Amino acid sequence: MPARLPDNPKFYQKRFMPMRHARLFPWLLALALPVTVLANPYERQLANGLRIIVKEDRRAPTVAHMVWYRAGSMDEKNGTTGVAHVLEHMMFKGTPAAGPGEFNRRVAAAGGRDNAFTSRDYTAYFQQVPKHKLSDMMQLEADRMRHLTLDSGEFAQEIRVVMEERRLRTEDQPQALLFEQLMATALQAHPYRVPIIGWMNDLENMTATDARVWYESWYVPNNAYVVVVGDVDHEAVFELAEQHYGPLPARALPNRKPQDEPAQTGIRRLTVKAPAELPIVMMAYKVPVIRDVAQDIDPYALEMLSAVLAGHEAARFSKNLIRQQRLAVEATTSYRTTARGPGVFYLYGSPSEGKTRAELEAGLRSEIADVQEKGVAADELARAKAQLIAGQIYKLDSMFAQAMEIGQLESVGIAYAENRRIIEKLQAVTAEQVQAVANRYFRDEHLTVAELDPQPLPSAPRARSAFAPRH
Numbered sequence: 001m002p003a004r005l006p007d008n009p010k011f012y013q014k015r016f017m018p019m020r021h022a023r024l025f026p027w028l029l030a031l032a033l034p035v036t037v038l039a040n041p042y043e044r045q046l047a048n049g050l051r052i053i054v055k056e057d058r059r060a061p062t063v064a065h066m067v068w069y070r071a072g073s074m075d076e077k078n079g080t081t082g083v084a085h086v087l088e089h090m091m092f093k094g095t096p097a098a099g100p101g102e103f104n105r106r107v108a109a110a111g112g113r114d115n116a117f118t119s120r121d122y123t124a125y126f127q128q129v130p131k132h133k134l135s136d137m138m139q140l141e142a143d144r145m146r147h148l149t150l151d152s153g154e155f156a157q158e159i160r161v162v163m164e165e166r167r168l169r170t171e172d173q174p175q176a177l178l179f180e181q182l183m184a185t186a187l188q189a190h191p192y193r194v195p196i197i198g199w200m201n202d203l204e205n206m207t208a209t210d211a212r213v214w215y216e217s218w219y220v221p222n223n224a225y226v227v228v229v230g231d232v233d234h235e236a237v238f239e240l241a242e243q244h245y246g247p248l249p250a251r252a253l254p255n256r257k258p259q260d261e262p263a264q265t266g267i268r269r270l271t272v273k274a275p276a277e278l279p280i281v282m283m284a285y286k287v288p289v290i291r292d293v294a295q296d297i298d299p300y301a302l303e304m305l306s307a308v309l310a311g312h313e314a315a316r317f318s319k320n321l322i323r324q325q326r327l328a329v330e331a332t333t334s335y336r337t338t339a340r341g342p343g344v345f346y347l348y349g350s351p352s353e354g355k356t357r358a359e360l361e362a363g364l365r366s367e368i369a370d371v372q373e374k375g376v377a378a379d380e381l382a383r384a385k386a387q388l389i390a391g392q393i394y395k396l397d398s399m400f401a402q403a404m405e406i407g408q409l410e411s412v413g414i415a416y417a418e419n420r421r422i423i424e425k426l427q428a429v430t431a432e433q434v435q436a437v438a439n440r441y442f443r444d445e446h447l448t449v450a451e452l453d454p455q456p457l458p459s460a461p462r463a464r465s466a467f468a469p470r471h
Helices: 024-039 083-090 103-109 132-147 153-171 174-186 200-204 208-218 232-246 300-310 315-323 355-373 377-399 399-411 416-428 431-440
Strands: 039-047 050-057 062-069 113-118 122-131 224-230 270-275 278-285 328-335 343-351 447-455
Touching: 024 278, 039 232, 050 232, 050 399, 050 447, 062 132, 062 399, 083 113, 083 153, 083 208, 103 113, 103 132, 122 132, 122 399, 132 224, 132 232, 153 174, 153 200, 153 208, 174 270, 174 278, 174 447, 224 399, 270 416, 278 300, 278 355, 278 431, 300 315, 300 328, 300 343, 300 355, 300 377, 300 416, 300 431, 315 328, 315 355, 328 355, 343 355, 355 431, 355 447, 377 399, 377 431
Parallel strands: 050 224, 270 447
Antiparallel strands: 039 050, 062 122, 062 224, 113 122, 278 343, 278 447, 328 343
């Protein structure tokens, strides 16, 4: 199923009014301390290796319950790309104790909501329910962690659902298609080059046995952790976890071999022709991500650079490229500081009518060059920090967002307790550091450029399959 929840913190920022005044920045930083201190996560590890992380938040009588598996598309092998996501679909097909669709029905009957999502780094399942239903949710998740039914007939139907999902969300979406080709070109060896949903040929030839092998390999308690956030007592949660998850046996995990990406030695370019209304330019620079929260500097400076360029309505791309020069109808950035694999910093946009893709690329490059040559002003940096820190703080208003924050950090090997330190490191970024990373990484030997050459739109939409995605 995948509810495509973005990993980018900007997803959460959009829920709140932008902070328009740099003078609010010190107030936001002061606010960060009590919020972090008051909500103390607790942790216990069961004998089978399953970690339970609990964050008490008593503002509403609800609870978010998430099960995270340290297995995503980057762990797949050639020939079975997409199997992590396919198995995520099959996890809703039932067990001997709860048949197909029963999981969703029980969650709905409890007045809750549930879903799941697959990323390159992990696969996660969640329920948000009234707090007295937490035990039921744990029972359901523990049951399918060990006793999933992988019926060949159900699989044959569900793989058709996934293939239709790929058609709808990638092949019929020019921006998604361009991004897929960009990643396949920017990376040569690392599995991040493969789309999470998989290549169509692999989906067409996938079997229930492939899904079974994936399930037996990775869906074990010693490769998972449970995150609970809500109106709960942590000791009571630990008791429930021991009751439901404790009996599940641990198993040996496959050996994860390093898959380092070879150094790029020159600019790479590609053009994708697809039906679309507007051309698109995407630029991908290879950059680092956080490996050591305390010692690293560059990832925090890169995140600040992203905010300076496109983090708010008054940022450089919006101000210069869209409003003043009228060069683009859209221009933005994307960068994640955390990942199990290599980091990539994206610039992308669509040129305005009468402007070319080459002109937009030159405009995007000019904004980077300006930072490289002149740096960033103090008030500009303060405004970018205010935006980033506000996003970090205000997402704590959501129990689900808190659970996501904990789970995502843990999925890449960063302890959830380091979140406060990450905020402090962002706070400490200097203008000199932002300028330094612009010069260090934004060079052609780190760059891949992808262009969408729009083709005429079809006169009639493609007929949709009866097996349309349900989520």
